[in-house]
Amino acid sequence: MAYTPSPENYFLGKGALYFDRFDSDGNSTGELHLGNCPDFSISVEVETKEHRSSLSGLSEKDIELITGVNATVKFTLEEFVTENLLLAFLGEQGTLTQSSGSVTDETITARLNRWIKLEHRKISNVVVKNEDGSVTYTVDEDYRVDAETGRIYIVPDGAITDGQTLKVSYDYSSIDLNTVRGLKNAETVGFLRFIPADDQQGPKHEVEIWKARLWPAGEIGFISDDWAQMTIEGAIIKDEENHPNEPYFRLIPRD
Template structure:
Protein backbone atom coordinates (compact mmCIF):
# COMPACT_ATOMS: atom_id res chain seq x y z
CA UNK A 1 0.00 0.00 0.00
CA UNK A 2 1.41 3.45 -0.89
CA UNK A 3 2.17 5.90 1.88
CA UNK A 4 -0.79 8.21 2.55
CA UNK A 5 -0.17 11.94 2.09
CA UNK A 6 0.29 13.85 5.32
CA UNK A 7 -2.93 15.76 6.04
CA UNK A 8 -1.81 19.25 7.07
CA UNK A 9 -3.68 22.56 6.95
CA UNK A 10 -4.57 24.77 5.21
CA UNK A 11 -5.69 22.47 2.43
CA UNK A 12 -9.22 22.11 1.01
CA UNK A 13 -8.57 18.39 0.58
CA UNK A 14 -8.85 18.07 4.36
CA UNK A 15 -12.52 19.06 4.61
CA UNK A 16 -14.60 16.00 5.42
CA UNK A 17 -17.79 14.77 3.81
CA UNK A 18 -17.78 11.32 5.24
CA UNK A 19 -18.97 7.94 4.10
CA UNK A 20 -17.87 4.44 4.94
CA UNK A 21 -18.61 1.05 6.44
CA UNK A 22 -18.88 0.04 10.08
CA UNK A 23 -18.22 -3.42 11.45
CA UNK A 24 -19.15 -4.63 14.93
CA UNK A 25 -17.77 -7.54 16.93
CA UNK A 26 -19.78 -8.52 19.99
CA UNK A 27 -17.49 -9.17 22.96
CA UNK A 28 -18.24 -12.13 25.22
CA UNK A 29 -16.91 -12.74 28.70
CA UNK A 30 -14.98 -16.03 28.77
CA UNK A 31 -13.18 -17.00 31.99
CA UNK A 32 -13.23 -13.39 33.11
CA UNK A 33 -11.80 -12.03 29.85
CA UNK A 34 -13.73 -10.28 27.08
CA UNK A 35 -13.11 -12.06 23.79
CA UNK A 36 -14.06 -11.15 20.24
CA UNK A 37 -16.53 -13.41 18.42
CA UNK A 38 -16.37 -12.17 14.82
CA UNK A 39 -16.99 -8.92 12.95
CA UNK A 40 -20.35 -8.27 11.28
CA UNK A 41 -21.05 -5.57 8.71
CA UNK A 42 -23.64 -3.19 10.19
CA UNK A 43 -24.87 -2.33 6.71
CA UNK A 44 -25.90 1.15 5.65
CA UNK A 45 -25.18 3.59 8.47
CA UNK A 46 -26.08 7.25 8.18
CA UNK A 47 -24.01 8.52 11.09
CA UNK A 48 -20.84 7.70 13.00
CA UNK A 49 -20.06 10.38 15.55
CA UNK A 50 -17.11 10.45 17.93
CA UNK A 51 -17.42 12.89 20.84
CA UNK A 52 -14.52 13.57 23.20
CA UNK A 53 -15.36 15.32 26.46
CA UNK A 54 -13.17 16.54 29.29
CA UNK A 55 -14.14 17.36 32.88
CA UNK A 56 -12.21 20.35 34.15
CA UNK A 57 -11.48 21.77 37.59
CA UNK A 58 -10.86 25.50 37.71
CA UNK A 59 -9.39 27.57 40.52
CA UNK A 60 -9.99 31.31 40.72
CA UNK A 61 -7.79 33.57 42.80
CA UNK A 62 -9.27 35.51 45.70
CA UNK A 63 -6.60 38.19 46.06
CA UNK A 64 -8.37 40.94 44.12
CA UNK A 65 -11.87 41.75 42.85
CA UNK A 66 -11.19 40.40 39.35
CA UNK A 67 -10.94 36.83 40.72
CA UNK A 68 -9.00 35.74 37.65
CA UNK A 69 -8.55 32.14 36.66
CA UNK A 70 -5.60 30.96 38.74
CA UNK A 71 -5.25 27.33 37.73
CA UNK A 72 -6.98 24.80 35.54
CA UNK A 73 -6.71 21.00 35.26
CA UNK A 74 -8.42 18.21 33.35
CA UNK A 75 -9.63 15.66 35.88
CA UNK A 76 -11.05 13.07 33.52
CA UNK A 77 -11.97 12.53 29.89
CA UNK A 78 -14.52 10.40 28.11
CA UNK A 79 -14.92 9.48 24.47
CA UNK A 80 -18.38 8.50 23.26
CA UNK A 81 -19.46 6.90 20.00
CA UNK A 82 -22.85 7.19 18.31
CA UNK A 83 -23.95 5.02 15.39
CA UNK A 84 -27.19 5.38 13.45
CA UNK A 85 -28.04 2.55 11.07
CA UNK A 86 -30.83 1.60 8.70
CA UNK A 87 -30.65 -2.17 8.37
CA UNK A 88 -32.73 -4.46 10.59
CA UNK A 89 -30.41 -7.45 10.52
CA UNK A 90 -30.52 -9.94 13.38
CA UNK A 91 -27.13 -8.75 14.64
CA UNK A 92 -28.19 -5.11 14.57
CA UNK A 93 -31.52 -5.81 16.25
CA UNK A 94 -29.86 -7.81 19.02
CA UNK A 95 -27.57 -4.87 19.74
CA UNK A 96 -30.31 -2.23 19.47
CA UNK A 97 -32.59 -4.18 21.82
CA UNK A 98 -29.87 -5.19 24.31
CA UNK A 99 -30.65 -8.78 23.43
CA UNK A 100 -29.23 -11.98 22.04
CA UNK A 101 -29.68 -13.97 18.87
CA UNK A 102 -30.99 -17.53 18.88
CA UNK A 103 -33.01 -20.08 16.94
CA UNK A 104 -36.16 -22.11 17.46
CA UNK A 105 -36.18 -25.54 15.84
CA UNK A 106 -39.25 -27.78 15.77
CA UNK A 107 -39.75 -31.18 14.14
CA UNK A 108 -43.14 -31.58 12.49
CA UNK A 109 -45.79 -33.91 13.92
CA UNK A 110 -49.54 -34.22 14.51
CA UNK A 111 -51.52 -32.97 17.49
CA UNK A 112 -54.84 -34.38 18.72
CA UNK A 113 -57.18 -32.86 21.29
CA UNK A 114 -55.17 -29.75 22.19
CA UNK A 115 -57.28 -27.41 24.33
CA UNK A 116 -57.55 -24.11 22.51
CA UNK A 117 -59.75 -22.13 24.93
CA UNK A 118 -62.46 -22.68 27.52
CA UNK A 119 -64.10 -19.29 26.94
CA UNK A 120 -64.11 -18.43 23.24
CA UNK A 121 -65.01 -14.89 22.24
CA UNK A 122 -66.27 -13.96 18.80
CA UNK A 123 -63.59 -12.20 16.78
CA UNK A 124 -60.73 -13.26 19.04
CA UNK A 125 -57.64 -15.19 17.94
CA UNK A 126 -56.31 -18.14 19.95
CA UNK A 127 -52.81 -19.55 19.39
CA UNK A 128 -51.96 -23.20 19.00
CA UNK A 129 -48.76 -24.53 20.56
CA UNK A 130 -47.02 -24.76 17.19
CA UNK A 131 -46.73 -22.75 13.99
CA UNK A 132 -47.09 -23.76 10.32
CA UNK A 133 -50.27 -25.73 10.92
CA UNK A 134 -52.50 -27.58 8.45
CA UNK A 135 -55.31 -30.17 8.44
CA UNK A 136 -57.05 -28.27 11.24
CA UNK A 137 -60.20 -29.67 12.86
CA UNK A 138 -61.96 -27.75 15.64
CA UNK A 139 -64.32 -29.42 18.15
CA UNK A 140 -66.55 -28.20 20.98
CA UNK A 141 -67.04 -31.63 22.58
CA UNK A 142 -70.30 -32.20 20.73
CA UNK A 143 -69.76 -31.24 17.12
CA UNK A 144 -67.04 -30.46 14.62
CA UNK A 145 -66.94 -26.81 13.67
CA UNK A 146 -66.97 -25.55 10.10
CA UNK A 147 -63.93 -23.77 8.67
CA UNK A 148 -64.91 -20.43 7.16
CA UNK A 149 -68.23 -20.34 9.02
CA UNK A 150 -67.27 -20.92 12.65
CA UNK A 151 -63.55 -20.22 12.55
CA UNK A 152 -60.63 -19.11 10.38
CA UNK A 153 -57.02 -20.28 10.45
CA UNK A 154 -53.81 -18.25 10.46
CA UNK A 155 -51.67 -21.19 9.43
CA UNK A 156 -48.26 -19.48 9.42
CA UNK A 157 -48.46 -18.14 12.99
CA UNK A 158 -50.59 -20.99 14.34
CA UNK A 159 -53.76 -19.14 15.35
CA UNK A 160 -57.48 -19.79 15.12
CA UNK A 161 -60.00 -16.97 14.96
CA UNK A 162 -63.54 -17.40 16.22
CA UNK A 163 -65.81 -15.94 13.56
CA UNK A 164 -68.78 -13.79 14.59
CA UNK A 165 -72.15 -15.27 13.65
CA UNK A 166 -71.00 -18.88 13.85
CA UNK A 167 -72.16 -21.64 16.17
CA UNK A 168 -69.37 -21.29 18.76
CA UNK A 169 -70.63 -20.07 22.15
CA UNK A 170 -68.72 -18.41 25.04
CA UNK A 171 -69.35 -21.44 27.27
CA UNK A 172 -67.80 -23.91 24.80
CA UNK A 173 -64.52 -25.69 25.48
CA UNK A 174 -62.71 -25.89 22.17
CA UNK A 175 -60.14 -28.52 21.26
CA UNK A 176 -58.18 -28.71 18.04
CA UNK A 177 -56.49 -31.38 15.95
CA UNK A 178 -53.83 -30.32 13.45
CA UNK A 179 -50.56 -31.16 11.78
CA UNK A 180 -47.56 -28.86 11.95
CA UNK A 181 -44.54 -28.76 9.67
CA UNK A 182 -40.89 -28.72 10.71
CA UNK A 183 -39.36 -25.28 10.97
CA UNK A 184 -36.30 -23.40 12.13
CA UNK A 185 -36.69 -19.69 12.88
CA UNK A 186 -34.13 -17.09 13.88
CA UNK A 187 -34.92 -15.11 17.01
CA UNK A 188 -33.85 -12.00 18.87
CA UNK A 189 -34.57 -12.02 22.60
CA UNK A 190 -34.81 -8.37 23.65
CA UNK A 191 -33.56 -7.19 27.01
CA UNK A 192 -31.62 -10.36 27.78
CA UNK A 193 -28.12 -8.84 27.70
CA UNK A 194 -26.82 -7.04 30.77
CA UNK A 195 -24.67 -4.91 28.47
CA UNK A 196 -23.71 -4.67 24.81
CA UNK A 197 -19.92 -4.59 24.57
CA UNK A 198 -18.40 -4.39 21.12
CA UNK A 199 -15.23 -3.89 19.14
CA UNK A 200 -15.93 -1.42 16.32
CA UNK A 201 -14.06 -1.07 13.03
CA UNK A 202 -14.65 1.83 10.65
CA UNK A 203 -13.43 1.81 7.05
CA UNK A 204 -13.83 5.28 5.61
CA UNK A 205 -14.67 5.99 1.98
CA UNK A 206 -15.42 9.72 2.00
CA UNK A 207 -16.96 11.84 -0.72
CA UNK A 208 -14.40 14.48 0.17
CA UNK A 209 -11.47 14.49 2.57
CA UNK A 210 -8.70 12.22 3.81
CA UNK A 211 -9.53 8.53 4.12
CA UNK A 212 -9.39 7.09 7.62
CA UNK A 213 -9.84 3.73 9.22
CA UNK A 214 -10.54 3.43 12.93
CA UNK A 215 -10.52 0.70 15.55
CA UNK A 216 -12.32 1.07 18.86
CA UNK A 217 -11.19 -1.74 21.13
CA UNK A 218 -14.08 -1.78 23.60
CA UNK A 219 -17.27 0.26 23.37
CA UNK A 220 -20.13 -0.37 25.77
CA UNK A 221 -23.34 0.58 23.99
CA UNK A 222 -26.83 1.40 25.15
CA UNK A 223 -29.80 1.79 22.78
CA UNK A 224 -31.19 5.26 22.21
CA UNK A 225 -34.26 6.26 20.24
CA UNK A 226 -37.21 4.49 18.70
CA UNK A 227 -37.06 1.33 16.63
CA UNK A 228 -39.88 1.73 14.13
CA UNK A 229 -41.63 -1.37 12.82
CA UNK A 230 -44.61 0.63 11.54
CA UNK A 231 -43.81 4.07 10.16
CA UNK A 232 -44.31 6.42 7.22
CA UNK A 233 -40.57 6.51 6.53
CA UNK A 234 -37.69 4.05 6.54
CA UNK A 235 -36.85 2.94 10.06
CA UNK A 236 -33.48 3.16 11.76
CA UNK A 237 -31.77 2.36 15.02
CA UNK A 238 -29.28 4.26 17.17
CA UNK A 239 -26.56 3.02 19.48
CA UNK A 240 -24.69 5.30 21.86
CA UNK A 241 -21.70 4.05 23.76
CA UNK A 242 -18.65 4.93 25.81
CA UNK A 243 -15.13 3.89 24.88
CA UNK A 244 -13.62 1.79 27.66
CA UNK A 245 -9.86 1.66 28.06
CA UNK A 246 -8.01 -1.55 27.23
CA UNK A 247 -4.54 -0.81 28.63
CA UNK A 248 -3.55 -4.48 28.80
CA UNK A 249 -3.85 -5.20 25.08
CA UNK A 250 -3.22 -1.63 23.89
CA UNK A 251 -1.01 0.11 26.46
CA UNK A 252 -0.03 3.07 24.25
CA UNK A 253 -3.50 3.71 22.76
CA UNK A 254 -5.98 2.22 25.23
CA UNK A 255 -9.21 3.65 23.77
CA UNK A 256 -8.91 3.60 19.96
CA UNK A 257 -6.82 4.77 17.07
CA UNK A 258 -7.37 6.41 13.69
CA UNK A 259 -5.32 5.43 10.66
CA UNK A 260 -4.99 7.76 7.69
CA UNK A 261 -4.83 5.38 4.73
CA UNK A 262 -5.25 7.80 1.82
Protein backbone atom coordinates (compact mmCIF):
# COMPACT_ATOMS: atom_id res chain seq x y z
CA MET A 1 0.00 0.00 0.00
CA ALA A 2 1.35 3.42 -0.97
CA TYR A 3 1.37 6.32 1.48
CA THR A 4 0.07 9.76 0.57
CA PRO A 5 1.03 11.66 -1.41
CA SER A 6 1.75 9.18 -4.23
CA PRO A 7 0.65 8.75 -7.87
CA GLU A 8 0.04 5.09 -7.01
CA ASN A 9 -3.11 6.22 -5.21
CA TYR A 10 -4.71 7.71 -8.33
CA PHE A 11 -7.68 5.55 -9.15
CA LEU A 12 -9.00 4.32 -12.51
CA GLY A 13 -11.43 1.52 -11.78
CA LYS A 14 -11.97 -1.68 -13.75
CA GLY A 15 -13.32 -5.05 -12.72
CA ALA A 16 -16.15 -7.58 -12.63
CA LEU A 17 -19.66 -7.28 -11.21
CA TYR A 18 -21.65 -10.19 -9.81
CA PHE A 19 -25.34 -10.36 -8.83
CA ASP A 20 -27.07 -12.90 -6.59
CA ARG A 21 -30.80 -12.59 -7.24
CA PHE A 22 -32.82 -13.48 -4.15
CA ASP A 23 -35.76 -15.85 -4.63
CA SER A 24 -39.29 -15.07 -3.43
CA ASP A 25 -38.31 -16.14 0.10
CA GLY A 26 -35.22 -13.94 0.15
CA ASN A 27 -32.78 -16.82 -0.27
CA SER A 28 -29.56 -16.75 -2.27
CA THR A 29 -29.54 -18.33 -5.73
CA GLY A 30 -25.81 -17.91 -6.43
CA GLU A 31 -23.68 -15.11 -7.84
CA LEU A 32 -23.87 -14.53 -11.60
CA HIS A 33 -21.09 -12.72 -13.48
CA LEU A 34 -22.93 -9.90 -15.31
CA GLY A 35 -20.36 -9.70 -18.09
CA ASN A 36 -18.68 -6.54 -19.32
CA CYS A 37 -19.75 -3.48 -17.31
CA PRO A 38 -18.32 -0.18 -18.61
CA ASP A 39 -19.37 1.58 -15.41
CA PHE A 40 -20.34 0.80 -11.82
CA SER A 41 -20.85 3.45 -9.14
CA ILE A 42 -22.19 3.98 -5.63
CA SER A 43 -23.69 7.30 -4.58
CA VAL A 44 -24.15 8.33 -0.94
CA GLU A 45 -26.76 11.01 -0.28
CA VAL A 46 -27.14 12.95 2.95
CA GLU A 47 -30.34 14.69 4.09
CA THR A 48 -29.93 17.65 6.42
CA LYS A 49 -32.10 20.02 8.43
CA GLU A 50 -30.81 23.52 9.04
CA HIS A 51 -31.88 26.27 11.43
CA ARG A 52 -31.38 30.01 10.97
CA SER A 53 -31.25 32.56 13.71
CA SER A 54 -33.82 35.36 13.86
CA LEU A 55 -31.89 37.45 16.38
CA SER A 56 -30.57 39.88 13.78
CA GLY A 57 -31.57 41.39 10.47
CA LEU A 58 -29.28 38.97 8.61
CA SER A 59 -30.56 35.41 8.72
CA GLU A 60 -27.59 33.28 9.72
CA LYS A 61 -27.35 29.51 9.89
CA ASP A 62 -26.64 28.54 13.49
CA ILE A 63 -27.06 24.75 13.25
CA GLU A 64 -27.40 22.01 10.64
CA LEU A 65 -28.10 18.39 11.49
CA ILE A 66 -27.90 15.25 9.40
CA THR A 67 -31.39 13.72 9.43
CA GLY A 68 -30.99 10.87 6.98
CA VAL A 69 -28.64 8.95 4.72
CA ASN A 70 -29.30 7.05 1.51
CA ALA A 71 -27.10 5.05 -0.81
CA THR A 72 -27.80 4.15 -4.42
CA VAL A 73 -26.06 2.05 -7.02
CA LYS A 74 -25.84 2.37 -10.79
CA PHE A 75 -24.21 0.21 -13.45
CA THR A 76 -24.35 -0.48 -17.17
CA LEU A 77 -24.54 -3.88 -18.84
CA GLU A 78 -23.48 -4.67 -22.40
CA GLU A 79 -24.00 -8.42 -22.70
CA PHE A 80 -27.50 -9.26 -23.94
CA VAL A 81 -28.00 -12.62 -22.27
CA THR A 82 -31.26 -13.76 -20.69
CA GLU A 83 -30.18 -13.08 -17.10
CA ASN A 84 -29.24 -9.47 -17.87
CA LEU A 85 -32.41 -8.89 -19.88
CA LEU A 86 -34.42 -10.00 -16.85
CA LEU A 87 -32.88 -7.06 -14.96
CA ALA A 88 -33.42 -4.64 -17.82
CA PHE A 89 -37.11 -5.47 -18.31
CA LEU A 90 -38.20 -6.41 -14.77
CA GLY A 91 -38.65 -9.80 -16.30
CA GLU A 92 -39.48 -13.33 -15.36
CA GLN A 93 -37.85 -16.24 -17.16
CA GLY A 94 -40.23 -18.25 -19.30
CA THR A 95 -39.84 -21.01 -21.86
CA LEU A 96 -40.76 -21.49 -25.50
CA THR A 97 -41.05 -25.15 -26.40
CA GLN A 98 -42.21 -26.95 -29.51
CA SER A 99 -41.97 -30.61 -30.49
CA SER A 100 -41.05 -31.40 -34.08
CA GLY A 101 -43.81 -32.43 -36.46
CA SER A 102 -45.67 -31.58 -39.62
CA VAL A 103 -48.85 -29.78 -40.64
CA THR A 104 -51.10 -30.55 -43.58
CA ASP A 105 -53.46 -27.93 -45.00
CA GLU A 106 -53.33 -25.25 -42.31
CA THR A 107 -55.88 -22.63 -43.39
CA ILE A 108 -54.90 -18.97 -43.65
CA THR A 109 -56.43 -15.90 -45.29
CA ALA A 110 -54.15 -14.13 -47.76
CA ARG A 111 -53.46 -10.40 -47.36
CA LEU A 112 -51.40 -8.77 -50.08
CA ASN A 113 -48.13 -7.19 -48.92
CA ARG A 114 -48.61 -8.67 -45.43
CA TRP A 115 -46.97 -11.40 -43.38
CA ILE A 116 -49.33 -14.10 -42.10
CA LYS A 117 -48.34 -16.01 -38.93
CA LEU A 118 -48.63 -19.78 -38.96
CA GLU A 119 -49.24 -21.94 -35.89
CA HIS A 120 -45.60 -23.04 -35.56
CA ARG A 121 -42.06 -21.64 -35.76
CA LYS A 122 -38.90 -23.11 -37.34
CA ILE A 123 -40.72 -24.28 -40.43
CA SER A 124 -39.41 -25.98 -43.58
CA ASN A 125 -40.62 -27.74 -46.76
CA VAL A 126 -43.46 -25.24 -47.14
CA VAL A 127 -46.16 -25.89 -49.75
CA VAL A 128 -48.93 -23.33 -50.40
CA LYS A 129 -52.06 -24.26 -52.34
CA ASN A 130 -55.45 -22.75 -53.07
CA GLU A 131 -58.49 -23.79 -51.04
CA ASP A 132 -59.40 -26.91 -53.06
CA GLY A 133 -55.75 -27.90 -53.58
CA SER A 134 -55.87 -27.67 -57.37
CA VAL A 135 -53.19 -24.94 -57.61
CA THR A 136 -49.72 -25.03 -56.04
CA TYR A 137 -48.16 -21.59 -55.74
CA THR A 138 -44.51 -20.74 -56.36
CA VAL A 139 -42.23 -19.55 -53.58
CA ASP A 140 -40.73 -16.06 -54.13
CA GLU A 141 -43.07 -15.40 -57.07
CA ASP A 142 -46.33 -15.78 -55.13
CA TYR A 143 -45.21 -15.92 -51.50
CA ARG A 144 -42.12 -15.80 -49.31
CA VAL A 145 -41.25 -17.71 -46.16
CA ASP A 146 -39.81 -16.52 -42.85
CA ALA A 147 -38.79 -19.94 -41.55
CA GLU A 148 -37.58 -18.80 -38.10
CA THR A 149 -40.80 -17.08 -36.99
CA GLY A 150 -43.14 -19.23 -39.10
CA ARG A 151 -44.67 -16.61 -41.39
CA ILE A 152 -45.84 -16.39 -45.00
CA TYR A 153 -45.60 -13.15 -47.01
CA ILE A 154 -48.08 -12.68 -49.87
CA VAL A 155 -46.40 -11.09 -52.90
CA PRO A 156 -48.65 -8.27 -54.25
CA ASP A 157 -48.00 -9.01 -57.95
CA GLY A 158 -48.22 -12.79 -57.66
CA ALA A 159 -51.02 -15.22 -58.45
CA ILE A 160 -52.58 -15.06 -54.96
CA THR A 161 -55.44 -12.58 -54.51
CA ASP A 162 -56.28 -10.52 -51.43
CA GLY A 163 -58.66 -12.32 -49.04
CA GLN A 164 -58.13 -15.68 -50.71
CA THR A 165 -58.25 -18.82 -48.57
CA LEU A 166 -55.00 -20.78 -48.72
CA LYS A 167 -53.91 -24.19 -47.46
CA VAL A 168 -50.35 -24.39 -46.13
CA SER A 169 -48.44 -27.60 -45.42
CA TYR A 170 -45.00 -27.69 -43.79
CA ASP A 171 -42.63 -29.41 -41.36
CA TYR A 172 -41.46 -27.78 -38.12
CA SER A 173 -38.47 -28.41 -35.86
CA SER A 174 -38.32 -28.79 -32.09
CA ILE A 175 -37.70 -25.69 -29.95
CA ASP A 176 -36.58 -25.37 -26.33
CA LEU A 177 -35.71 -21.75 -25.50
CA ASN A 178 -35.61 -19.51 -22.44
CA THR A 179 -37.66 -16.34 -22.89
CA VAL A 180 -38.02 -13.05 -21.01
CA ARG A 181 -41.51 -12.20 -19.81
CA GLY A 182 -41.33 -8.42 -19.54
CA LEU A 183 -42.71 -6.47 -16.55
CA LYS A 184 -43.57 -9.60 -14.59
CA ASN A 185 -41.63 -8.55 -11.48
CA ALA A 186 -42.36 -5.36 -9.58
CA GLU A 187 -38.82 -5.40 -8.21
CA THR A 188 -35.53 -7.28 -8.34
CA VAL A 189 -33.66 -7.71 -5.06
CA GLY A 190 -30.30 -9.31 -4.43
CA PHE A 191 -26.64 -9.12 -3.42
CA LEU A 192 -24.01 -7.28 -5.50
CA ARG A 193 -20.29 -7.93 -5.48
CA PHE A 194 -17.61 -5.95 -7.32
CA ILE A 195 -14.14 -7.47 -7.74
CA PRO A 196 -11.44 -5.10 -9.04
CA ALA A 197 -9.21 -6.10 -11.93
CA ASP A 198 -5.69 -7.22 -11.04
CA ASP A 199 -4.20 -4.63 -13.40
CA GLN A 200 -6.44 -1.78 -12.27
CA GLN A 201 -4.71 1.56 -11.69
CA GLY A 202 -4.68 2.56 -8.05
CA PRO A 203 -5.79 0.94 -4.79
CA LYS A 204 -8.05 -2.09 -5.15
CA HIS A 205 -11.22 -2.59 -3.11
CA GLU A 206 -13.75 -5.38 -3.33
CA VAL A 207 -17.30 -4.12 -2.75
CA GLU A 208 -20.07 -6.15 -1.10
CA ILE A 209 -23.60 -4.73 -1.14
CA TRP A 210 -25.76 -6.92 1.05
CA LYS A 211 -29.14 -5.99 -0.35
CA ALA A 212 -29.94 -3.90 -3.42
CA ARG A 213 -33.34 -3.24 -4.96
CA LEU A 214 -32.74 -2.78 -8.69
CA TRP A 215 -34.74 -1.34 -11.57
CA PRO A 216 -34.08 -0.41 -15.22
CA ALA A 217 -33.17 3.18 -16.09
CA GLY A 218 -33.42 4.61 -19.57
CA GLU A 219 -34.12 3.11 -22.94
CA ILE A 220 -32.54 0.13 -24.69
CA GLY A 221 -31.75 0.64 -28.36
CA PHE A 222 -32.71 -2.44 -30.34
CA ILE A 223 -31.97 -0.36 -33.44
CA SER A 224 -28.99 1.94 -33.03
CA ASP A 225 -25.68 3.00 -34.57
CA ASP A 226 -23.97 2.50 -31.20
CA TRP A 227 -23.36 -0.57 -29.08
CA ALA A 228 -26.55 -1.25 -27.13
CA GLN A 229 -26.40 -0.94 -23.35
CA MET A 230 -28.68 -1.63 -20.39
CA THR A 231 -28.53 0.86 -17.51
CA ILE A 232 -29.56 -0.42 -14.09
CA GLU A 233 -30.11 1.70 -10.98
CA GLY A 234 -31.11 0.76 -7.49
CA ALA A 235 -31.39 1.51 -3.80
CA ILE A 236 -29.04 -0.02 -1.27
CA ILE A 237 -31.28 -1.41 1.47
CA LYS A 238 -30.30 -1.63 5.12
CA ASP A 239 -29.74 -5.24 6.27
CA GLU A 240 -29.09 -4.80 9.95
CA GLU A 241 -30.43 -8.25 10.83
CA ASN A 242 -27.67 -10.09 8.97
CA HIS A 243 -24.97 -7.40 9.14
CA PRO A 244 -25.49 -5.37 12.33
CA ASN A 245 -22.05 -3.72 12.25
CA GLU A 246 -22.10 -2.76 8.56
CA PRO A 247 -25.76 -2.89 7.47
CA TYR A 248 -25.45 -1.33 4.00
CA PHE A 249 -22.20 -2.37 2.32
CA ARG A 250 -18.49 -2.75 2.90
CA LEU A 251 -15.22 -2.25 1.02
CA ILE A 252 -12.45 -4.82 1.43
CA PRO A 253 -8.88 -3.82 0.48
CA ARG A 254 -7.10 -6.23 -1.86
CA ASP A 255 -3.36 -6.59 -2.32
